[in-house]
Amino acid sequence: MDSLFTYRKIDEKIISLLRSAIGDGNVSSDDEKLISFSHDEVPSSSYKGHYKAEALVFPESSNHVSEIMKIASENRIPVTPRGAGTGLSGGALPAFGGIVMSFEKMNRIIELDEKNLTVTVEPGVVTSEISKLAARHDLLYAGDPCSGDASFIGGNIAENAGGNKVIKYGATGAQVLALEVVLADGTVTWFGGKRRKDVTGLDFTHLIAGSEGILAIITKAVLKLLPLPRHSVDLLAAFPDPETAIAFVPQIIKKGGIIPASIEFMDKKALELVEKYLNNPVPASDAGAALIIQLEENDHDVLERQYEKIGALSKEHGASEVYVADTRSTKDRIWQTRKAIPEATSFFYDRYTKEDLVVPIDRVPDLLAKIKEVCLERNLQWVAYGHAGDGNMHCTVIGPDTEDWHEILLIVQKKIYSAVIEMGGTLSGEHGIGFKRKGFMKLFLDKKHLELIKSVKLAFDPGNILNPGKIVDWNE
Amino acid sequence: MDSLFTYRKIDEKIISLLRSAIGDGNVSSDDEKLISFSHDEVPSSSYKGHYKAEALVFPESSNHVSEIMKIASENRIPVTPRGAGTGLSGGALPAFGGIVMSFEKMNRIIELDEKNLTVTVEPGVVTSEISKLAARHDLLYAGDPCSGDASFIGGNIAENAGGNKVIKYGATGAQVLALEVVLADGTVTWFGGKRRKDVTGLDFTHLIAGSEGILAIITKAVLKLLPLPRHSVDLLAAFPDPETAIAFVPQIIKKGGIIPASIEFMDKKALELVEKYLNNPVPASDAGAALIIQLEENDHDVLERQYEKIGALSKEHGASEVYVADTRSTKDRIWQTRKAIPEATSFFYDRYTKEDLVVPIDRVPDLLAKIKEVCLERNLQWVAYGHAGDGNMHCTVIGPDTEDWHEILLIVQKKIYSAVIEMGGTLSGEHGIGFKRKGFMKLFLDKKHLELIKSVKLAFDPGNILNPGKIVDWNE
Numbered sequence: 001m002d003s004l005f006t007y008r009k010i011d012e013k014i015i016s017l018l019r020s021a022i023g024d025g026n027v028s029s030d031d032e033k034l035i036s037f038s039h040d041e042v043p044s045s046s047y048k049g050h051y052k053a054e055a056l057v058f059p060e061s062s063n064h065v066s067e068i069m070k071i072a073s074e075n076r077i078p079v080t081p082r083g084a085g086t087g088l089s090g091g092a093l094p095a096f097g098g099i100v101m102s103f104e105k106m107n108r109i110i111e112l113d114e115k116n117l118t119v120t121v122e123p124g125v126v127t128s129e130i131s132k133l134a135a136r137h138d139l140l141y142a143g144d145p146c147s148g149d150a151s152f153i154g155g156n157i158a159e160n161a162g163g164n165k166v167i168k169y170g171a172t173g174a175q176v177l178a179l180e181v182v183l184a185d186g187t188v189t190w191f192g193g194k195r196r197k198d199v200t201g202l203d204f205t206h207l208i209a210g211s212e213g214i215l216a217i218i219t220k221a222v223l224k225l226l227p228l229p230r231h232s233v234d235l236l237a238a239f240p241d242p243e244t245a246i247a248f249v250p251q252i253i254k255k256g257g258i259i260p261a262s263i264e265f266m267d268k269k270a271l272e273l274v275e276k277y278l279n280n281p282v283p284a285s286d287a288g289a290a291l292i293i294q295l296e297e298n299d300h301d302v303l304e305r306q307y308e309k310i311g312a313l314s315k316e317h318g319a320s321e322v323y324v325a326d327t328r329s330t331k332d333r334i335w336q337t338r339k340a341i342p343e344a345t346s347f348f349y350d351r352y353t354k355e356d357l358v359v360p361i362d363r364v365p366d367l368l369a370k371i372k373e374v375c376l377e378r379n380l381q382w383v384a385y386g387h388a389g390d391g392n393m394h395c396t397v398i399g400p401d402t403e404d405w406h407e408i409l410l411i412v413q414k415k416i417y418s419a420v421i422e423m424g425g426t427l428s429g430e431h432g433i434g435f436k437r438k439g440f441m442k443l444f445l446d447k448k449h450l451e452l453i454k455s456v457k458l459a460f461d462p463g464n465i466l467n468p469g470k471i472v473d474w475n476e
Numbered sequence: 477m478d479s480l481f482t483y484r485k486i487d488e489k490i491i492s493l494l495r496s497a498i499g500d501g502n503v504s505s506d507d508e509k510l511i512s513f514s515h516d517e518v519p520s521s522s523y524k525g526h527y528k529a530e531a532l533v534f535p536e537s538s539n540h541v542s543e544i545m546k547i548a549s550e551n552r553i554p555v556t557p558r559g560a561g562t563g564l565s566g567g568a569l570p571a572f573g574g575i576v577m578s579f580e581k582m583n584r585i586i587e588l589d590e591k592n593l594t595v596t597v598e599p600g601v602v603t604s605e606i607s608k609l610a611a612r613h614d615l616l617y618a619g620d621p622c623s624g625d626a627s628f629i630g631g632n633i634a635e636n637a638g639g640n641k642v643i644k645y646g647a648t649g650a651q652v653l654a655l656e657v658v659l660a661d662g663t664v665t666w667f668g669g670k671r672r673k674d675v676t677g678l679d680f681t682h683l684i685a686g687s688e689g690i691l692a693i694i695t696k697a698v699l700k701l702l703p704l705p706r707h708s709v710d711l712l713a714a715f716p717d718p719e720t721a722i723a724f725v726p727q728i729i730k731k732g733g734i735i736p737a738s739i740e741f742m743d744k745k746a747l748e749l750v751e752k753y754l755n756n757p758v759p760a761s762d763a764g765a766a767l768i769i770q771l772e773e774n775d776h777d778v779l780e781r782q783y784e785k786i787g788a789l790s791k792e793h794g795a796s797e798v799y800v801a802d803t804r805s806t807k808d809r810i811w812q813t814r815k816a817i818p819e820a821t822s823f824f825y826d827r828y829t830k831e832d833l834v835v836p837i838d839r840v841p842d843l844l845a846k847i848k849e850v851c852l853e854r855n856l857q858w859v860a861y862g863h864a865g866d867g868n869m870h871c872t873v874i875g876p877d878t879e880d881w882h883e884i885l886l887i888v889q890k891k892i893y894s895a896v897i898e899m900g901g902t903l904s905g906e907h908g909i910g911f912k913r914k915g916f917m918k919l920f921l922d923k924k925h926l927e928l929i930k931s932v933k934l935a936f937d938p939g940n941i942l943n944p945g946k947i948v949d950w951n952e
Contacts, residue, residue, distance in 0.1 A: 392672070453677050
């Protein structure tokens with residue numbers, strides 16, 4: 001695989017070069033550590049091979065990153081940048097061994113600039129720390145991945161992480177104004193600036209966002225902030241079945257006349273799994289499906305009128321019950337249910353394929369129907385949940401208890417993917433392609449498009465040392 | 477210039493190839509037409525050379541564009557895509573002759589999709605037609621360049637046009653979900669889709685936005701729509717001087733707790749010029765400077781409270797007078813003043829340099845001070861206006877009545893640019909680099925960054941036939 005490129009194995013000489021460049025304490029080749037830094041949240045059972053870093057580095061500065069890249073490029077060593085390891089596509093998997101670069105030590109919030117409504121951070125800052133700091137200044141950082149309490153902002157940017165507020169604010173990339181990056185040869189440069197507009201050159205800032213570390217390594221980011229909405233409320237609307245719940249989604253915007261901050265969907269299986277996992281009753285767990293609708297406003301009365309309107313609309317469109325959460329604890333309870341679904345799924349099952357499909361919003365009902373059809377055909381269970389408001393569904397198909405579960409899930413995936421393509425959808429909305437999905441790229445993108453990805457990759461990284469083995473397959 | 481690449485001149489054989497590919501009526505080599513399609517809104521006096529197309533083509537479909545590109549790539553002929561010719565950086569100038577491709581005939585709004593809140597358009601649609609159609613469906617197309625009544629959407633996307641609502645909604649690129657493009661070799665492909673999220677591959681959609689036609693030719697675009705805000709109001713706040721007006725800008729967001737749809741600035745000279753040009757009194761023309769603040773809300777009472785609050789804040793921060801425009805005619809009167817500034821300037825002067833500088837919002841006062849200082853040093857007049865809310869100022873320095881006016885303006889520009897760089901600003905916020913500004917790129921971007929632009933350009937267009945002579949100078 002990727003045999004067009006050959007890499008040098010890491011030996012004692014390279015280790016000592018790294019040590020003298022960034023300090024002994026910032027380089028490790030301890031086997032246990034290598035193993036624990038050689039995967040993300042994709043279960044290793046999803047892959048047939050085994051992948052392990054040969055060296056770990058913990059840079060403390062952009063200069064350290066630059067020094068490491070100089071050594072790597074001169075010696076043809078692959079480098080896999082790694083955030084908190086919460087990724088869901090094997091993006092941080094060292095597919096060709098080499099160096100795994102952890103950003104744990106580059107975890108400073110450098111500046112919160114109230115005048116320019118920006119925050120400047122290093123890549124190893126935990127995402128929720130940014131939101132919390134902003135909130136203390138009555139400001140909003142609008143990136144909100146479900147993993148935000150653990151994930152690093154650098155990983156969020158590299159994956160263009162989505163999450164719960166994309167429908168209103170866009171994904172992580174939309175929050176980024178500027179990036180300091182280190183290129184494959186060790187050059188440190190900036191794309192963008194503390195500026196709200198910039199057409200000076202090509203928009204490399206947003207090309208890097210979502211490029212999964214294959215073009216450049218992010219070492220600083222300037223993110224935009226917004227005034228913090230003064231009030232918010234979460235509605236949990238229980239529906240008799242998924243079809244009724246999903247059919248209501250477009251009506252929220254159309255008849256409500258507003259874009260909610262979130263519209264999240266959970267099917268019955270998701271609600272049940274979470275209840276069992278948390279060992280605690282969850283709201284609406286007896287419903288056939290549920291929607292979480294988050295509304296934000298500066299004016300309390302307007303918010304109240306809004307949620308009453310949306311609540312009444314829900315009932316008109318088939319909701320059996322609408323819970324209103326307007327205190328911290330009731331809101332947390334609702335979101336805990338939503339956020340625990342992936343954990344609950346991986347707690348109870350280890351043979352599954354977790355999808356990140358995205359379709360035009362009005363095709364979500366068709367997507368759910370297709371998944372149901374394909375699973376029933378094979379007598380498989382599935383969990384359906386996700387960001388209904390932006391058409392991005394994390395459907396998880398549970399594999400059978402048979403030896404050939406990998407092959408069966410592959411057949412199921414391909415059937416679902418064909419339908420997604422026909423619907424105008426695509427393979428990944430926010431989790432990324434990484435190692436896990438690259439084999440499916442040719443189903444979704446035409447040959448010329450794939451060639452362009454390769455050409456742009458080589459324009460940035462001619463030796464293919466930055467996170468090789470991700471997004472594109474060079475042998476195809 | 478760009479001597480690394482050589483191009484074939486257009487002869488009768490090429491003309492007849494073009495005619496048979498897209499029809500006789502869609503190809504012209506009429507000299508008068510060639511001249512009128514060989515410039516944009518940058519006055520020809522800004523350039524020392526003369527530039528003229530050798531052939532004009534008027535494709536009617538993506539297929540036509542593809543056929544033209546096949547002929548162009550096989551014969552090494554430069555192709556300059558052209559919208560309505562309202563550009564402000566010489567982006568549509570045929571710097572190496574060759575083919576100018578006009579999109580006048582690809583002017584259909586293909587679909588307005590209320591379920592997915594999208595509109596799909598051809599590149600030759602006039603921008604305001606999209607906004608008007610959306611509004612008839614209670615929807616908002618949020619791209620709003622000042623030239624929107626004349627400019628084509630394809631040009632807006634190619635330039636990542638900004639305008640009056642960037643502070644709230646982002647520039648044109650932020651409205652784009654997908655692009656159908658024709659590549660240099662004639663391949664037709666899609667980047668993105670009718671999807672709110674997409675991390676399948678690299679984000680080429682937003683790389684093409686703002687790439688000024690050097691990477692690919694846009695032949696269709698899917699744009700996002702939003703619910704139309706039900707009510708809006710424009711405040712015109714008159715201030716005694718530019719400093720007081722500009723100092724108030726960050727307070728609007730900070731103390732007001734909201735992001736207005738627009739915050740526009742006009743200095744005394746701008747107000748006077750427009751009054752003289754329109755030959756009609758304009759509001760606040762006796763003020764030292766003025767701000768237009770546009771507020772939008774769904775709730776009328778909330779809007780009223782908001783504009784009362786912002787009005788009172790304006791007074792507290794030194795406004796002598798605040799006019800409230802809440803009817804079509806009063807709003808139009810305010811915006812007519814703002815939008816007529818460029819026209820008025822070019823009506824009264826033909827020796828000037830119109831800048832598109834962008835700085836961090838809090839440095840706008842420093843930028844204005846610098847421009848004043850540099851102009852006073854040389855005894856030059858200047859007009860200062862622009863998008864104060866996002867730090868993008870269109871300062872226009874008027875050249876002296878001397879033979880060496882080109883050289884003097886160049887000295888002035890370089891002084892201003894040095895200061896802009898020190899402030900963390902950049903060369904162009906929304907007008908683009910094009911032909912006009914490419915010589916200044918090396919002041920703002922480092923060598924490696926410029927090399928990356930070239931490499932990515934060649935990854936898309938190895939023969940450099942797509943709008944050559946723009947953004948990058950190959951001889952540097």
